[in-house]
Structures are given as C-alpha cells and as structure tokens.
Amino acid sequence: MVAVDWGTSSLRGALLDADGAVIEERPFSRGIMTVAPGEFPAVFEACFGDWLARSSGLCLVSGMAGSRQGWMEAPYCACPAGFAEVADQLAWIAAPPRGWRIAMVPGLSCEHTCAGLPAVPDVMRGEEVQIFGAMQLAGLRDGIFVLPGTHSKWATVQHGRITGFRTFMTGEVYALLSQHSILSRTIAADAPFDDAAFAQGLAQAQGQDQGNSGLLHHAFSARTLSLFGRMEAGPLASYLSGLVIGEELRANTASTLHANTEVVLIGSANLTRRYAQALGHQGVASRALGSEATWAGLRALAQAIT
Incomplete structure (x- = not known):
C-alpha cells in the first residue's frame, strides 16, 4: 500500500510492503496550502506516480488533505472512535488514477462541556492515525497519548478507542510571543536549547507562588529577566519554551495524569x-x-478495512 500524510505545510509518503515494512519514504514541501483547488491529483501523481505504476492497491491519505481546503473532505468522526468507526467514514476518491483505491481518512471530533455553558467542539486531523499507530507499536489499548506541536493534542484511549482529547495552541503561542511580540526584541529564537533555562521556565509555570498567575503573567518575566540582566537572549528562548510547555502541563497534570501514568x-x-x-x-x-507511528497507523487502518 501507499501511506500518505498530507498536512498544511508538508507532504510525506511511504511505500509499504505486504507486511507493513517501509520500502521507501519521501518528504515534499507541498502542503495543502501550496496546492491550488483541483490540482491535488496532479501533485499526487507527480510525487508518487512511479509507486502507483508498480501495481494496483490501496492508498490511505491522512491529514489536512481530507479537510474542506484539501483534496476531498472527509467529515470528522465523533469520539469515541476506533479503527472500525474511522474505517466506516473513509472518503473514497471517485476516479482514482491507475486503478488504485484511494481514500481520505476522517479526522476526529469531540465536545468539551462546562457547567452552565454551551458545549465547545474540538477537532484533530491526522493525529488520530498517529495515535492508532502508537497503539500498535507500543502494544497498548489504554493510555494517555500526547502529540506536541503547533497545536498540541492530549488524547485518552480506552479499550482501543480514542474517547476524547484536548487541544493546546502551545507551539503557535510560543511562535507568536518569540517572533511577533515585545519579547522578540530580547529573545534569540534560533539559539541552541538550554536545559537549565528550560527547567527554570517549567518551574516558574508550575510554581505555587502567589497562587500561580498563569502564562499571561509569567510570559512578561521573559522581558524583565533580560531588562535586569539576569538572563541572556539565548537562554531566554528556552526559558519561554519552558513557560508555555509548563502551562500546558499545568492544565493537564491534575485532571489527566495520575500516579503510575x-x-x-x-x-x-x-x-x-x-x-x-x-x-x-x-x-x-x-x-x-x-x-513510524503514522505509517503503522495507516497500515493498521488498512487491515481494519480488509
């Protein structure tokens, strides 16, 4: 089979043998934002046409290619969802090239509720495949799965099904603060990682002093530490990273994590x-x-289809 992860900014594909082993893997800077409407089949052919020419088979495409801005929309599958539910909602390409069967993998959705307030939806697209793959590779049917990134995901899996998840805009907030705020004047965003400064940021975010005022307060310390000469521009980038990641963990430690997790x-x-x-x-x-989790997830989904 051909396994494809087609995101907003990048495109990756893997050719898998009958046992699921990776024969060849290819990355491209052809995320969906670089593809004009109607051009997805041509880009797909240009990147993977020689693989398709070898034989006919199954191709599963996960990620933003299945969004409204992508090749073909695959509507979100509601949690709780496992292999069977996702397989049932694959969006199949009507006229695939070279006789292949090609389908877009649906993302997942869930609802967050707070007493007295309307429910708020949350979504993922592509991460569900990585979670399925991690379940296969780790031999797990239950657990907490965390996918760090621009929009980090914290997902709970029970009995082989994703029961719910929460999204945190950690990576995006870090980029905005370090590149587009007043902090960009004092932070060297491309500096090497500094373990000590990162640990200090974590401790600051998770500390209990003055009731812990949260990220909106702590982020300003990335300016004042520089202002008073207590931290250089290079370590400040790692310190800010510790602050935003620490805030993410603070929101999850009490409600999600527990002893022996x-x-x-x-x-x-x-x-x-x-x-x-x-x-x-x-x-x-x-x-x-x-x-490897992506390819294992798409492979496992293909087996569920079979």
Missing part, C-alpha cells in the same frame, strides 16, 4: 525530548515515538 509522546525528537523532560519534572514517565 506513562504518557506516550508522538512527534519530532526535539519536541518529545522537551516534553519528556517536562513530564519528568512532574514525576511522570514517558516513552517517545516518531514518524
């Missing part, structure tokens, strides 16, 4: 290392998986 982290090595360090500060164990 092991969190499964899915993402780039750079981000999962930071989250593992942050969780470690809270006494929470973790394990990390990378891009």
Whole structure:
C-alpha cells in the first residue's frame, strides 16, 4: 500500500510492503496550502506516480488533505472512535488514477462541556492515525497519548478507542510571543536549547507562588529577566519554551495524569525530548515515538478495512 500524510505545510509518503515494512519514504514541501483547488491529483501523481505504476492497491491519505481546503473532505468522526468507526467514514476518491483505491481518512471530533455553558467542539486531523499507530507499536489499548506541536493534542484511549482529547495552541503561542511580540526584541529564537533555562521556565509555570498567575503573567518575566540582566537572549528562548510547555502541563497534570501514568509522546525528537523532560519534572514517565507511528497507523487502518 501507499501511506500518505498530507498536512498544511508538508507532504510525506511511504511505500509499504505486504507486511507493513517501509520500502521507501519521501518528504515534499507541498502542503495543502501550496496546492491550488483541483490540482491535488496532479501533485499526487507527480510525487508518487512511479509507486502507483508498480501495481494496483490501496492508498490511505491522512491529514489536512481530507479537510474542506484539501483534496476531498472527509467529515470528522465523533469520539469515541476506533479503527472500525474511522474505517466506516473513509472518503473514497471517485476516479482514482491507475486503478488504485484511494481514500481520505476522517479526522476526529469531540465536545468539551462546562457547567452552565454551551458545549465547545474540538477537532484533530491526522493525529488520530498517529495515535492508532502508537497503539500498535507500543502494544497498548489504554493510555494517555500526547502529540506536541503547533497545536498540541492530549488524547485518552480506552479499550482501543480514542474517547476524547484536548487541544493546546502551545507551539503557535510560543511562535507568536518569540517572533511577533515585545519579547522578540530580547529573545534569540534560533539559539541552541538550554536545559537549565528550560527547567527554570517549567518551574516558574508550575510554581505555587502567589497562587500561580498563569502564562499571561509569567510570559512578561521573559522581558524583565533580560531588562535586569539576569538572563541572556539565548537562554531566554528556552526559558519561554519552558513557560508555555509548563502551562500546558499545568492544565493537564491534575485532571489527566495520575500516579503510575506513562504518557506516550508522538512527534519530532526535539519536541518529545522537551516534553519528556517536562513530564519528568512532574514525576511522570514517558516513552517517545516518531514518524513510524503514522505509517503503522495507516497500515493498521488498512487491515481494519480488509
């Protein structure tokens, strides 16, 4: 089969053999924002046409290619959802090239409720496949799965189904603060990672002094530490990273994590290392998986279809 992860800013594909092993993997800077309406089949053919020419088979596409701005919309599947529910809502391409069966994988949706207030929806698109893959690779049917990134996801899995999740705009807030706020004048955003400064940011975000005023207060300390010469521009980037990640963990530690919890982290090595360090500060164990989770998830979904 051909497994494809087509996101907002990037496109990745993998050719898998009959046992699910990766024969070849290809990355492209052809996220959906670079593709004009109606041009998705042509871009797909240009990137993976030689794979399709080898034989005929199944291709599953996860990520934003299944959104309204993508190739074909695959409506969100409501939680709780497992392989069967997602497989039932695949959106199949009507006229696929070269006789292949090609389908868009639906994202997931859930509802957050607060007493006395209307329910608020939450969504993911692409991360559900990574969670399914991590379940396969880790041999788990229950657990907490965290996907760090621009919009971090915290998902709960019970009996092989994603029962719910919460999204945190951690990566985007960090980018906005470090590149487009007053803090950008004193932070060297491209500086090497500083473990000590990151740990200080974590401690500040999770501390109990003065009732912990939250990120809107603590973020200003990235300016005052520089103003009073207590931290240089390079370490300040890691300090701010610790603040925003620490705030994310503060929102989850009490309600989501508990004693003996092991969190499964899915993402780039750079981000999962930071989250593992942050969780470690809270006494929470973790394990990390990378891009292999995507291919394992699409492979497992293909088996569910069969």
